[in-house]
Amino acid sequence: MSDLPGDSTATSDRAVTEPADQAAFRLEARAFLTEHAEPLAAIDPWQVSGFPDDQQARSYFERGRDWQRTLATHGWAGLTWPSEFGGAGRPSWAERVFREESASFGSHAGFIGSTIAMLGPTLQVHATEAVTARFLPSLISGEVAWCQLFSEPGAGSDLAGLATRAVRDDDHWVVDGQKVWNSCAQFADWGFLLARTDPDAPKHRGITFLLVDMSSPGVEVRPLVQANGSTHFNEVFLTGVRVPADQVVGEIHGGWAPARTVLANEAAFIGRGGGVPASDRLRDLAAQHGGLDDPRIRQRLATVITRERLQGLMGQRIQAAVRDGREPPFDPGLTKVMAAATKVLTGDLAAELAGPAGMVDTDRTSTWIQAEVINRFSISIGGGTTEVQKNNLAERSLGLPREPGHDRNTPWKDVPRG
Numbered sequence: 001m002s003d004l005p006g007d008s009t010a011t012s013d014r015a016v017t018e019p020a021d022q023a024a025f026r027l028e029a030r031a032f033l034t035e036h037a038e039p040l041a042a043i044d045p046w047q048v049s050g051f052p053d054d055q056q057a058r059s060y061f062e063r064g065r066d067w068q069r070t071l072a073t074h075g076w077a078g079l080t081w082p083s084e085f086g087g088a089g090r091p092s093w094a095e096r097v098f099r100e101e102s103a104s105f106g107s108h109a110g111f112i113g114s115t116i117a118m119l120g121p122t123l124q125v126h127a128t129e130a131v132t133a134r135f136l137p138s139l140i141s142g143e144v145a146w147c148q149l150f151s152e153p154g155a156g157s158d159l160a161g162l163a164t165r166a167v168r169d170d171d172h173w174v175v176d177g178q179k180v181w182n183s184c185a186q187f188a189d190w191g192f193l194l195a196r197t198d199p200d201a202p203k204h205r206g207i208t209f210l211l212v213d214m215s216s217p218g219v220e221v222r223p224l225v226q227a228n229g230s231t232h233f234n235e236v237f238l239t240g241v242r243v244p245a246d247q248v249v250g251e252i253h254g255g256w257a258p259a260r261t262v263l264a265n266e267a268a269f270i271g272r273g274g275g276v277p278a279s280d281r282l283r284d285l286a287a288q289h290g291g292l293d294d295p296r297i298r299q300r301l302a303t304v305i306t307r308e309r310l311q312g313l314m315g316q317r318i319q320a321a322v323r324d325g326r327e328p329p330f331d332p333g334l335t336k337v338m339a340a341a342t343k344v345l346t347g348d349l350a351a352e353l354a355g356p357a358g359m360v361d362t363d364r365t366s367t368w369i370q371a372e373v374i375n376r377f378s379i380s381i382g383g384g385t386t387e388v389q390k391n392n393l394a395e396r397s398l399g400l401p402r403e404p405g406h407d408r409n410t411p412w413k414d415v416p417r418g
């Protein structure tokens with residue numbers, strides 16, 4: 001899951017042409033950022049967000065949380081969300097203006113930002129007022145950090161086939177099962193979890209969306225060590241975990257609806273990109289390796305820059321719709337599919353510009369190039385694979401016939417499983 005900040009389309013002189021209230025807000029935002037945020041120039045442009053050990057990963061995670069707290073303390077968190085739920089209650093343009101101004105600074109909420117983007121709108125759309133009032137303010141302020149507990153060893157693309165069970169026991173749900181690939185779960189305070197509550201119903205109709213305290217007895221988080229030594233992912237084992245019955249989002253057995261809201265917002269968050277645009281680094285690499293005068297390199301650079309801008313604008317349109325409580329103008333999966341394809345273009349160009357040394361050297365620039373090449377896989381898998389996103393786009397946006405689904409109407413308990 002991408003977790004970097006900002007907006008590659010930012011400029012500092014928009015204030016001249018926009019309405020007076022937006023221009024005034026922009027200046028206020030700029031003053032706040034100048035006082036509290038890290039200037040972009042202080043950030044290593046070749047920084048990558050994968051860490052070789054858990055300690056560094058934790059400190060990166062906590063820096064993100066600290067920034068979210070700073071935003072909240074000064075009234076800049078949850079800008080367009082209702083003030084009664086910890087937001088700032090600003091108009092929908094405020095988020096865009098703030099993002100544009102933030103692009104000149106390096107501070108960002110990191111992973112916390114992605115969970116706010118996923119869970120915030122889901123609580124607002126699907127949770128009761130009591131649940132929203134209890135959980136949204138501390139989500140927005142970064143006081144409580146969340147992780148996503150969806151995927152399982154036997155349920156990734158076919159998420160609705162999940163097998164983690166929750167059985168009602170008086171005023172609790174008792175959860176047993178295993179989750180996997182849970183980003184930053186080792187640092188999270190709470191998790192949003194999908195569990196099977198009605199095995200007699202077809203797979204999409206027997207799931208409940210639960211909010212789980214990660215310090216509950218029976219929750220065991222085991223970090224997964226990747227080939228590069230980092231531990232971004234975890235396995236989470238749940239054994240007899242008791243979840244109070246009032247920690248449900250949406251209808252009991254109707255958890256697929258909030259799950260889809262999470263997934264749509266996750267795809268939009270990943271797709272919109274952010275941070276220092278890869279094209280800036282590609283331009284630096286082209287300059288270093290004498291590619292700036294080569295019309296073929298210039299053409300490829302222009303393609304990357306155009307796609308980055310388009311993805312940013314598409315992300316803004318989706319987010320504006322979400323903030324206004326409207327349906328997104330197009331399937332958010334489209335931006336994610338596009339971002340995954342752009343990553344292939346940037347990785348290929350970076351590797352070609354630097355030549356073989358870029359793949360084997362260990363200096364910061366080469367490390368960035370290697371991450372840019374390898375991250376094409378994570379971006380096209382996390383939040384729903386490119387293949388599955390394309391299936392969804394074909395069905396939902398293009399109206400093509402549904403993928404054959406032999407188990408769509410079969411009770412989940414009767415579906416054969418490996």
Ligand SMILES: Cc1cc2nc3c(=O)[nH]c(=O)nc-3n(C[C@H](O)[C@H](O)[C@H](O)COP(=O)(O)OP(=O)(O)OC[C@H]3O[C@@H](n4cnc5c(N)ncnc54)[C@H](O)[C@@H]3O)c2cc1C
Nearest residue numbers: 001148149150151156157181182183378381382383385387
């Ligand atoms: C960076 C990253 C972060 C993640 N973070 C989290 C997290 O925080 N929480 C969480 O719960 N999960 C997380 N995941 C897991 C992620 O959601 C799953 O990996 C993803 O949904 C794919 O599931 P899978 O790995 O089981 O692959 P599978 O579903 O087994 O897919 C294997 C291959 O088959 C293809 N395939 C499957 N079904 C179809 C189909 N119907 N049509 C065409 N092709 C198909 C897929 O595209 C893929 O290429 C993360 C993954 C990554 C890479």
